Amino acid sequence: MSLSVNDVEYVASLARLGLSDDEKETLREQLSSILSHIEVLNRLDTSAISPTAQVIEVDNVMRDDTVAPSLDHDEVMRIAPRSDKGFIAVPTVLGGSDEGGSA
């Protein structure tokens, strides 16, 4: 499996990872190499095998819907990189971005 720089850029955009040109080239080589090792899985015929996402047999874990205190608001603001009047502040969401749409 050999990846192109375009492939790397596409995956990086899905993952919201800003990469330098050097990083893109290194990742292109390394990911291609790792994926070639992973191709060993194709030796196995798994057409009749069901997938395992996790190994314990629990589903729909329910609990009583009881009122309990949650994290203190001031504590949550304390760890926010930037806040304003009790809200978390972020840069422009819409407009200006390549996929932000029109404001």
Place this chain on the structure above:
Amino acid sequence: MSELTRLSATEARQLLDSKAISSVELTEAHLERIAEIDQQVHGYLHVMTDVAHSQARHADSIIENGEATSLTGIPIALKDILCTVDAPTTAASKILDGYVSPYDATVVRKLREAGAVFLGKANTDEFAMGSSTENSAFGPTHNPWDLDRVPGGSSGGSAATVSAHEAMVSLGSDTGGSIRQPAGFCGVVGMKPTYGRVSRFGLLAFASSLDQIGPFSRTVSDAALLLNSIAGHDPYDSTSIDIDVPDFTATLDYDLKGKRIGIAREYTADGMETGVSTAFDDSVRTLRDLGANLVEVSLPHTEYGLATYYITSPAEASANLARYDGIKYGNRKEGATLQETYLRTRGEGFGPEVKRRIMLGTYALSSGYYDAYYVKAQKVRTLIKRDFDMAFEHVDAIVAPTSPTVAFPIGSRTEDPYQMYLADVFTIPANMAGIPGISIPGGFSDGLPVGLQFLGKAFDEATVLSIAHAYEQATDWHTREPTGIA
């Protein structure tokens, strides 16, 4: 080195309860040891001196009142991926540099309530991704047996601090071997409990279908003691199972006569060192001498474990690490727009291995590749789990080497990621199957520790610990002290 730092937690318990020593003395001895040698080892990212002093005083008052439980006053190191309200939790990543969690991980809360003493936060590969602790953004940890070698990883700091007597016991996390492999490299005991045995609430998530928290110690009985305290259902972690937690220390004395222990013929690898094979063969002989019935079992899909893991775990990681976006907590590199802020925050905040895994995982989950990689790996996971199910119909436990090699030199595997991944070839299958495993000191090769691994049935940690204890009592590997510290 103070004799107090040579004690096991089990020994210290008796001395604390008989008032022969105080927790303040015990804690002070460990803090002095840290001050003396941690510049060489770099096992800690953050030493919790003030917290430890105040917890030790508190522990002494609990003991004075006759209300001590098994870990009251015992000095413990915590992998820096477990949330603590009174010390930074960074996952050894720049993206969380300086972050202090507003809540404790459940295991941290349990230890706190038991009156344990927190010495500090132990170094790790960034977000637990690695096999050598070289991926820490704050510099590598050094192996106490040879400072030029890695301690293993990702819980390298948790292993090295216990090995170097800078902590009595510690907690780590194991996603593909991150407790057992560094325990083997550093010559200590490390256990990954069954998936679902210990709550992961407050453990920064790496791969949620694989991650499990577990103990490091210098004796098997200390591992049992620590597991007793952290195991159990937690409403904050829906994957923690509501099942009885036995007293793991109560069943340690165990007669190996007639017990069936499996040896998997597939647990050999290209590049397996002779010193490791020799030590393993000697260990098998010891088990046989103790009366165990060694039975050959087959785990035919072992060779596919690594490839399965390097799809499954990065895929889960790419989703879990999406939360580090610089918005609500952690470090933000602000751009003109939200999109730019994401790209800069994550591009500058994550190190190379974390980026590699996010990229690999995102690729494996992306449209057009999802079935070929992610679903394929999940299907092979089924086959790996079935191998164990079938083997455990015939045996009580399986014995295997922990790693194909002893600790390798710092810098020797960083160029080729896949070479690094091979360090986990014998530990990954247990995570894929969710079963418990332990690594204990199992001999030496050229003066470096060799780990011996026991794997057991799901929720049968008791048998795994008991067999490990029987082997430990018949050998003296665990009594040797590291030779690398000046």
